[in-house]
Amino acid sequence: MAATIEFLPERLNRPPVVFRGLTTGEMFLAFAVGSVIGLAAGIPLAIAIRLWAAAPTTVLVGGFLAVFYAGRWLANKKRGxxxxxxxxxxxxxxxxxxxxxxxxxxxxxxxxxxxxxxxxxxxxx
Structure with a gap:
């Protein structure tokens, strides 16, 4: 009698979930988009308060916030x-x-x- 396969082999080719429902590529994409948005917000902020360290700070904060919130949003979008x-x-x-x-x-x-x-x-x- 022939044995049946209990799992779907096509799932082996899927990229693994790394953080908050995001794969590695999705996580880097979310970080890049958040960094660009943070840079766009940080340059006027740095000019307004005359503190140039505000620009790279907003780049990092924007990237991390994007990864943190994009995971939940994307997991809800991709479900099913x-x-x-x-x-x-x-x-x-x-x-x-x-x-x-x-x-x-x-x-x-x-x-x-x-x-x-x-x-x-x-x-x-």
Whole structure:
């Protein structure tokens, strides 16, 4: 008698969760986005209070806050969905934006992404 496989081998290829529901790539992406937002907030703050150390401080604080809160948000978004759902959803939004050609030039939006929604029906003739 043949034995059945009790687990799904395709799960072995998934990247492991590192921190708060984020994989390594997602964690670095959240930190980078939070750092850019922190830099954008830190430069005017540093100019206003005339303390240049405020800019790198806000970069680090923004990155850490983004990782801390992005984990919870992304875990809720990805719950019960396919592994590549989040990345395809981002690609779809970038492809449908008014700057789609700019995003495609940097490889962020896929021009071959199918964006047409319809339903299939099978009928007898």
């Amino acid at each position: 969905r396919a592994q590549m759902w989040f990345y395809r959803a981002i690609q779809m939004r970038l492809s449908q934006s008014q700057f789609a050609s700019l995003f495609a030039a940097f490889g962020l939006a896929d021009r071959n992404l199918v964006l047409k929604a319809s339903h299939w029906s099978v009928r007898r003739k």
